[in-house]
Amino acid sequence: xxxxxxxxxxxxxxxxxxxxxxxxxxxxxxxxxxxxxxxxxxxxxxxxxxxxxxxxxxxxxxxxxxxxxxxxxxxxxxxxxxxxxxxxxxxxxxxxxxxxxxxxxxxxxxxxxxxxxxxxxxxxxxxxxxxxxxxxxxxxxxxxxxxxxx
Amino acid sequence: xxxxxxxxxxxxxxxxxxxxxxxxxxxxxxxxxxxxxxxxxxxxxxxxxxxxxxxxxxxxxxxxxxxxxxxxxxxxxxxxxxxxxxxxxxxxxxxxxxxxxxxxxxxxxxxxxxxxxxxxxxxxxxxxxxxxxxxxxxxxxxxxxxxxxxxxxxxxxxxxxxxxxxxxxxxxxxxxxxxxxxxxxxxxxxxxxxxxxxxxxxxxxxxxxxxxxxxxxxxxxxxxxxxxxxxxxxxxxxxxxxxxxxxxxxxxxxxxxxxxxxxxxxxxxxxxxxxxxxxxx
Numbered sequence: 001x002x003x004x005x006x007x008x009x010x011x012x013x014x015x016x017x018x019x020x021x022x023x024x025x026x027x028x029x030x031x032x033x034x035x036x037x038x039x040x041x042x043x044x045x046x047x048x049x050x051x052x053x054x055x056x057x058x059x060x061x062x063x064x065x066x067x068x069x070x071x072x073x074x075x076x077x078x079x080x081x082x083x084x085x086x087x088x089x090x091x092x093x094x095x096x097x098x099x100x101x102x103x104x105x106x107x108x109x110x111x112x113x114x115x116x117x118x119x120x121x122x123x124x125x126x127x128x129x130x131x132x133x134x135x136x137x138x139x140x141x142x143x144x145x146x147x148x149x150x
Numbered sequence: 151x152x153x154x155x156x157x158x159x160x161x162x163x164x165x166x167x168x169x170x171x172x173x174x175x176x177x178x179x180x181x182x183x184x185x186x187x188x189x190x191x192x193x194x195x196x197x198x199x200x201x202x203x204x205x206x207x208x209x210x211x212x213x214x215x216x217x218x219x220x221x222x223x224x225x226x227x228x229x230x231x232x233x234x235x236x237x238x239x240x241x242x243x244x245x246x247x248x249x250x251x252x253x254x255x256x257x258x259x260x261x262x263x264x265x266x267x268x269x270x271x272x273x274x275x276x277x278x279x280x281x282x283x284x285x286x287x288x289x290x291x292x293x294x295x296x297x298x299x300x301x302x303x304x305x306x307x308x309x310x311x312x313x314x315x316x317x318x319x320x321x322x323x324x325x326x327x328x329x330x331x332x333x334x335x336x337x338x339x340x341x342x343x344x345x346x347x348x349x350x351x352x353x354x355x356x357x358x359x360x361x362x363x364x365x366x367x368x369x370x371x372x373x374x375x376x377x378x379x380x381x382x383x384x385x386x387x388x389x390x391x392x393x394x395x396x397x398x399x400x401x402x403x404x405x406x407x408x409x410x411x412x413x414x415x416x417x418x419x420x421x422x423x424x425x426x427x428x429x430x431x
Contacts, residue, residue, distance in 0.1 A: 025153060029156065047171065048170035048174065056160075056164070
């Protein structure tokens, strides 16, 4: 159904956004750099390209998380989609400045990547959130049973 | 860390990413990377300015040198000039005869290249890679252009930015020059082993090589024309199973260079070298 699904999914941006949502701009910056460099190594293209873009994305998301409440699922979806768009925009600008005959990707491809990455990332975020709340509830129940047992 | 410092750190990291990117992306002209081009364009004028200031001080101190020593040197140089003029005349007559004989045999001779003088604005002989940076003025150098002095071969141009060129010396460990022993016409490859020694590789055990033999360029590598002096054989001994170990002293004193010449009009076209059908040094 989606023959280009693996290519359309940008897991690196998802990872960077998750790190940035914690609200620490230094963490966002560092995670963006590390994820971007890893992406560059996998792609085998000019080193520094994805690192540059993902560093900016990580920092911006962290700064945004400091000003707004971003823990709702809908907000996470919007932030993820926006992060993918910003990353691709930075890459297009860099490639047009550095490489003479670079061709930007089509807008439909960009839209597909943004929606798919945001959907998968939001799914992970929601799943992780429910797992966390289940663990919290279990710990609270266990603590209550112990007190009654005394 | 407060936000202001994080902001500065962000700018620093982004600058580092851009430098990393520029070091990997080739320039639009295809000659070196963006970082190398930018570096050469920035460092070239600075190095030229520094060399000019140093030359100014050197010139001032020469005014206080002894007058007698200068006069004596002048006389010696005039005598040498006279000998060289006679040598040029003799070589001219030989060239004319060579031309005549070549025409008679129907042999097509290659024309000698033109020389362009270039100033050395920066020299790094201490690092592992021995390099020079040259300034050629109005004539733009080209990649793989041979660089030489009146004594012999110095190296080749490996990076170009406008009138500035970076030269790989023959003493550079990564340099390779197609070479030939004049006495026996035995061909090999000269590699750099430091400023005062070169190594002539791929000389078979049964080949005749003696200390004092002259080594010149063989003209087989598509970069250097035939006949440019490289050096003299210093040491010969058996190497591994197949080849001899031959050490060569460079003809040119690479530590005393002040200006060099770029050789025009020789070498294979770039397209032929890039096609992969020929090996280039």
